[in-house]
Amino acid sequence: MEDIKCILEKFCEINSTISQEELAIKEITKFLPSSCVYKKDGIGNLVVNKNVNGSNLSIMLTANIDEQGLMASDIEPCGSVKFKALGGIDIACLPGSRIISKNNLNGVICMKKPVHLQTDEERRGYVNIKELFIDFGFANKEQAEKHITLGEIFRFSNENLNFYYSNVISKFVADKACCAILLKLLKNLDLNFSAAFLVKEKIGLNSAKTATYMLKPNIAIVIKPYVEPNKNLKDIIIPIASKGVVYSEQLINILYNTAKEKNIAIRKVVLNELINTSKAIATSLSGVEVISLMLPCKQFGVFNVIDKDTTLNLYEIISSFLTNLASSNINLI
Amino acid sequence: MLNSKLLLELCSINSISGREKDISEYLKEKLKKYSNNVYITKLNSVICEVRKPKEGAPKIVLEAHTDTVGLVANAITSSGYIKASCCGGMDFKSLIYKKVTVCSEPKLNGFIFKNNQSANDILVDVGLKPELVKQYVKEGDAIVFDYNPVMLQNNRVCVRYLDNRASVFAILLALEKLKEENLKAGIYAMFSSLEETSQGGAATSSYELNPNIAICVDVSFAKTLGVDSSTSLGIMGHGPMIGISPILNRTLSTQFIDIAKKNNIPYQLEVMNGLTGTNADSITITKGGVPCALLSIPLKNMHTSFEIVDINDIHNTANLIYNAILNF
Numbered sequence: 001m002e003d004i005k006c007i008l009e010k011f012c013e014i015n016s017t018i019s020q021e022e023l024a025i026k027e028i029t030k031f032l033p034s035s036c037v038y039k040k041d042g043i044g045n046l047v048v049n050k051n052v053n054g055s056n057l058s059i060m061l062t063a064n065i066d067e068q069g070l071m072a073s074d075i076e077p078c079g080s081v082k083f084k085a086l087g088g089i090d091i092a093c094l095p096g097s098r099i100i101s102k103n104n105l106n107g108v109i110c111m112k113k114p115v116h117l118q119t120d121e122e123r124r125g126y127v128n129i130k131e132l133f134i135d136f137g138f139a140n141k142e143q144a145e146k147h148i149t150l151g152e153i154f155r156f157s158n159e160n161l162n163f164y165y166s167n168v169i170s171k172f173v174a175d176k177a178c179c180a181i182l183l184k185l186l187k188n189l190d191l192n193f194s195a196a197f198l199v200k201e202k203i204g205l206n207s208a209k210t211a212t213y214m215l216k217p218n219i220a221i222v223i224k225p226y227v228e229p230n231k232n233l234k235d236i237i238i239p240i241a242s243k244g245v246v247y248s249e250q251l252i253n254i255l256y257n258t259a260k261e262k263n264i265a266i267r268k269v270v271l272n273e274l275i276n277t278s279k280a281i282a283t284s285l286s287g288v289e290v291i292s293l294m295l296p297c298k299q300f301g302v303f304n305v306i307d308k309d310t311t312l313n314l315y316e317i318i319s320s321f322l323t324n325l326a327s328s329n330i331n332l333i
Numbered sequence: 334m335l336n337s338k339l340l341l342e343l344c345s346i347n348s349i350s351g352r353e354k355d356i357s358e359y360l361k362e363k364l365k366k367y368s369n370n371v372y373i374t375k376l377n378s379v380i381c382e383v384r385k386p387k388e389g390a391p392k393i394v395l396e397a398h399t400d401t402v403g404l405v406a407n408a409i410t411s412s413g414y415i416k417a418s419c420c421g422g423m424d425f426k427s428l429i430y431k432k433v434t435v436c437s438e439p440k441l442n443g444f445i446f447k448n449n450q451s452a453n454d455i456l457v458d459v460g461l462k463p464e465l466v467k468q469y470v471k472e473g474d475a476i477v478f479d480y481n482p483v484m485l486q487n488n489r490v491c492v493r494y495l496d497n498r499a500s501v502f503a504i505l506l507a508l509e510k511l512k513e514e515n516l517k518a519g520i521y522a523m524f525s526s527l528e529e530t531s532q533g534g535a536a537t538s539s540y541e542l543n544p545n546i547a548i549c550v551d552v553s554f555a556k557t558l559g560v561d562s563s564t565s566l567g568i569m570g571h572g573p574m575i576g577i578s579p580i581l582n583r584t585l586s587t588q589f590i591d592i593a594k595k596n597n598i599p600y601q602l603e604v605m606n607g608l609t610g611t612n613a614d615s616i617t618i619t620k621g622g623v624p625c626a627l628l629s630i631p632l633k634n635m636h637t638s639f640e641i642v643d644i645n646d647i648h649n650t651a652n653l654i655y656n657a658i659l660n661f
Contacts, residue, residue: 078557090430092429092430093430096427096637098483098491106484108483108491108634110633110634110639110641111634112557112559116422116610116635123426126429136485136486137485162442165461298460300445303444
């Protein structure tokens with residue numbers, strides 16, 4: 001876990017809000033071993049080829065580096081800033097969230113009325129984004145306009161990595177853990193394969209398409225978080241199908257059996273939701289065989305909770321799968 | 334010299350209504366520099382006799398409450414979630430997904446959980462198996478917000494518990510300024526427990542002290558986007574709000590206005606047509622009745638983990654108290 005922990009600690013300090021992923025990409029390149037050749041594609045994805053004297057696997061692994069943020073949409077006469085959410089985020093989590101502007105000013109997301117002044121009707125249900133605004137402490141619109149521009153992107157305040165019993169807790173840490181697994185594979189395996197660290201995925205851009213075009217794999221493994229409704233953080237999730245994609249039965253069985261042989265808890269699920277990355281890759285080039293492996297997490301607004309053992313187990317499964325594939329223990333037709 | 338670090342230190346201490354022991358002990362130590370006569374009452378209020386009155390001079394109490402809103406564990410579900418109730422009036426919408434600490438033995442970190450089945454059930458997930466949660470957590474354990482202060486523009490600060498640590502800080506600043514003054518009036522600091530639930534701390538402590546005058550300091554609503562202007566709201570950075578209400582002593586209120594004008598201290602009025610919702614309501618009916626003044630510090634997001642005040646307003650409140658005391 002130590003190397004993953006080290007990578008995560010670094011990632012949790014860095015801003016990788018959608019369309020501002022450059023710093024995170026730069027940090028990733030620092031962790032890449034010298035055997036990796038990398039470049040940024042046209043939309044900012046980091047595509048990596050590992051070149052060693054080993055077997056060539058036409059496999060691409062992906063993880064997402066971007067994280068949700070907010071965008072300034074209006075400034076009120078009192079200096080409060082209205083905003084739009086950037087990337088899918090549960091609006092209910094926003095009141096009280098600390099955010100940071102481009103100029104590193106602190107802001108807090110506030111609700112319009114304190115509970116004492118709300119009507120009975122206003123007290124019911126969940127908050128609506130129209131009732132929210134960001135308070136930077138500006139006295140009026142004029143002052144606010146000197147520091148904030150419309151369209152400016154705000155990031156959520158950074159959170160240190162916290163370890164609590166077997167849980168790892170931080171801001172958007174599940175996606176960062178998937179990236180850390182990918183980096184550890186690139187570092188430890190003496191195999192030729194490729195990897196893509198994807199940007200702008202959370203706003204629905206099929207950014208995996210350009211990475212797939214650049215790397216031209218036969219098979220892709222999409223590593224993603226899975227918000228576990230049962231709060232069980234021990235089972236690695238392997239989707240049989242998600243909206244618009246039916247995954248390779250052969251690959252599912254191989255990965256499933258790999259986990260079972262290693263006594264790693266794994267669960268097959270059918271997802272009703274769309275996994276952008278999977279669909280984008282599956283329909284790229286003349287078609288790519290896709291499989292997804294998912295890290296279970298709890299999601300409390302911008303915070304994720306993951307299990308450190310499960311994170312290592314996910315690494316183990318992929319590592320074994322790639323090693324077996326390279327030594328031809330697996331026959332892919 | 335007291336500075337804003339002390340304000341943040343005050344806000345870092347847990348003490349939801351009815352569990353004020355930690356803040357009381359802390360304040361007792363802090364107040365020892367002003368008097369040898371500092372004690373904690375049966376209900377966990379702190380009383381400090383800063384100076385006895387000279388003959389014929391009034392006995393003045395400076396009062397602020399020390400308790401805060403929070404949550405209390407009231408059951409553990411079969412899945413291991415802690416079901417919690419509000420201690421003091423809180424907005425459920427401000428609680429969702431907030432980081433909390435359960436003050437159990439050992440203390441447990443957790444998140445308030447969004448329960449899609451019932452929007453108003455407060456559930457806390459501490460990430461442990463049900464049997465462990467049942468072993469550690471007892472019904473009645475306090476659950477407190479994460480302490481996460483952040484400085485905003487114009488000397489404003491956002492942190493939990495500014496209601497009412499901002500007022501405690503204002504009184505400490507005033508005491509510091511009064512330290513060297515030769516006064517006739519007797520000065521007593523009274524940091525009361527239980528305001529958010531029953532005002533019991535202020536009622537019993539004022540019974541014990543039997544003051545001639547009480548100056549209560551609390552927070553009140555600051556103007557925010559979307560609150561209609563018919564409500565009497567303070568403007569952040571425009572100084573303390575001097576309370577005008579039938580239950581408050583009008584002569585005292587007028588005196589405060591005059592003192593603010595004379596000393597160029599910014600102030601604003603908070604007009605209330607009945608009870609004030611503060612400890613002034615209890616103190617004023619103590620024994621044969623106590624003339625009360627109320628000073629309020631404008632605050633945004635009251636009763637949430639992200640309350641905001643303007644630190645200049647706190648200093649101006651302290652300055653107004655100091656100048657008023659010199660006048661008595």
